[in-house]
Amino acid sequence: SAVISQKPSRDICQRGTSLTIQCQVDSQVTMMFWYRQQPGQSLTLIATANQGSEATYESGFVIDKFPISRPNLTFSTLTVSNMSPEDSSIYLCSVVTPGLYQHFGDGTRLSIL
């Protein structure tokens, strides 16, 4: 398995501001993903973070709202931009390890006032 550190674990933000969430893995991984879990809901994939190239976004998610960086094989960031109360969610990063096991970070609980 992989050890995934996600920061911050929670934050309360003002409407209109932006927050960057970091995801650090203890080993090199090819596939990294960012998910959103709205209150009481299941997980929805935001994008695949590609190392050295632009992220691949799912339908309904755009780069201007959720810019993603992936500078190397162990680190990625997700920024939630121009936040509104509808962005209040848990944001999770995940990685795929050899053997196709997908493991998750502990998540970032984001509340927008």
Add this chain to the structure above:
Amino acid sequence: AQTVTQSQPEMSVQEAETVTLSCTYDTSESNYYLFWYKQPPSRQMILVIRQEAYKQQNATENRFSVNFQKAAKSFSLKISDSQLGDTAMYFCACLLRGGSEKLVFGKGTKLTVNP
């Protein structure tokens, strides 16, 4: 596109008893993996068990086992000797091999283990 359906929003079981959570999926692909994840109130997503579609033998992990019916596209999770710490949301998920390796999740089942 694949879909995953969990038809039981909530379930409860007495401590030490056995409970089965249901999951059905739909995909036109032949090469895929199925997962059960547990999410306690702490919000961590914990991998419980994984099944490769090409394997006929049902996966088991200690008190957790699956009943994988490929033709019926069914993937249920059985929890034996339920413990209070099993109280959590349980999500079924499907991953297609050879593509983006992204997971598609069901809506989840909230399991409560009662003392």
